[in-house]
Amino acid sequence: MSTVLQSLSSELADAVQSAGGAVVAIHARRRIPASGVHWRPGVVVATNHTISRDENITVTLPDGTTAPASLAGRDPGTDLAVLKLAGQSFPTASLRPETPPKVGELVIALGRPGPSLTASWGVVSGVDGPWRTWQGAEIDTLLRLDLAIYDGFSGGPLIDGAGRVLGINTSALARGVPVTIPVATVERAVSELLERGSIRRAYLGIGTQPVRVPESLVRKLELKVDVALLIVSVAPGGPADRDGWLLGDVLLELDGAAVSDPTDILAKLGGDRVGRPLAARVIRGGQVKTLQVTPGERPKSRVA
Numbered sequence: 001m002s003t004v005l006q007s008l009s010s011e012l013a014d015a016v017q018s019a020g021g022a023v024v025a026i027h028a029r030r031r032i033p034a035s036g037v038h039w040r041p042g043v044v045v046a047t048n049h050t051i052s053r054d055e056n057i058t059v060t061l062p063d064g065t066t067a068p069a070s071l072a073g074r075d076p077g078t079d080l081a082v083l084k085l086a087g088q089s090f091p092t093a094s095l096r097p098e099t100p101p102k103v104g105e106l107v108i109a110l111g112r113p114g115p116s117l118t119a120s121w122g123v124v125s126g127v128d129g130p131w132r133t134w135q136g137a138e139i140d141t142l143l144r145l146d147l148a149i150y151d152g153f154s155g156g157p158l159i160d161g162a163g164r165v166l167g168i169n170t171s172a173l174a175r176g177v178p179v180t181i182p183v184a185t186v187e188r189a190v191s192e193l194l195e196r197g198s199i200r201r202a203y204l205g206i207g208t209q210p211v212r213v214p215e216s217l218v219r220k221l222e223l224k225v226d227v228a229l230l231i232v233s234v235a236p237g238g239p240a241d242r243d244g245w246l247l248g249d250v251l252l253e254l255d256g257a258a259v260s261d262p263t264d265i266l267a268k269l270g271g272d273r274v275g276r277p278l279a280a281r282v283i284r285g286g287q288v289k290t291l292q293v294t295p296g297e298r299p300k301s302r303v304a
Helices: 003-020 183-196 216-222 262-266
Strands: 023-027 035-038 043-049 055-061 065-075 081-084 106-111 118-128 144-145 157-158 165-170 179-183 206-212 225-233 250-254 278-284 288-295
Touching: 003 106, 003 118, 003 157, 023 043, 035 157, 043 165, 055 081, 065 183, 081 183, 144 165, 165 183, 165 216, 179 183, 183 278, 206 262, 225 262, 250 262
Parallel strands: none
Antiparallel strands: 023 035, 023 055, 035 043, 043 081, 055 065, 065 081, 106 118, 106 157, 118 144, 144 179, 157 165, 165 179, 206 225, 225 250, 250 278, 278 288
16 A cells, blocks of 8 residues: 555554544434534534434444433424433534635545444535525535435544545435535524524425416516416415415415526525415406415424
8 A cells, every 4th residue: 555545544543543443333213323512512413314312312422332312302404403411521523614625625524323433525516505404404415425325323523534524425415415404503593493493494385386477478468477386285373374375376486586487485484484474466267466465483293
């Protein structure tokens, strides 16, 4: 082995051992344990989909001992959960929030699906701008990984060559494809989950799909767009139902902005919009009507 490869191998092993001191195993489901990261003193970050019960949770620490943990909060939108440990003293993760990784950067995914630390290395294959999960959460950066995520790795950290944490790995947000929730997103989620136990998000209670408006109707109604959102479901008792929205309405605008994709609606529904009326323009019965809707708080749910 060349001197360069020997040096790289040694540095990667050192990074794994350094970062691994903050990685724990979480026993909160019937299958093998999942992983978690000691994010702040007494605070462990995990993935929501690996926490299938709210009580009787235990954690295996890096030294092999076990300790009880309590669930402080969970958020299916970001697939993050926060656990609290009492009376335990071991290293917290070294974070790298200031500079996102570059495409091609060498990275390592760590896990502790049991008492022993495991690792998988590869490169960052894609870095894109903010994106929204299917439940409306905004993730600051989409980090795609070219490496293997083994069973039990969800909740473990992605680290750089210096052992600094770039985010939390999960296989539950992108149809089974491994992605990393970046540090900035995790930090916000942790703060809110510790404070409230959940993350507040607004919702309308509608299901939509894009639809092309017939050209004749576009001309008749003097519309500026020819693609809108057909309302295909209205949740009984939900905000839209209470405010008189109907199945078959075609949503053109929400809060003054044209909508042509369901994500356009999610972009208008941050936690600050709960209880604040929004104006909407719809096609109903061949005519354009202006409606009002007051978003509610999205009901709490979880992915087990």
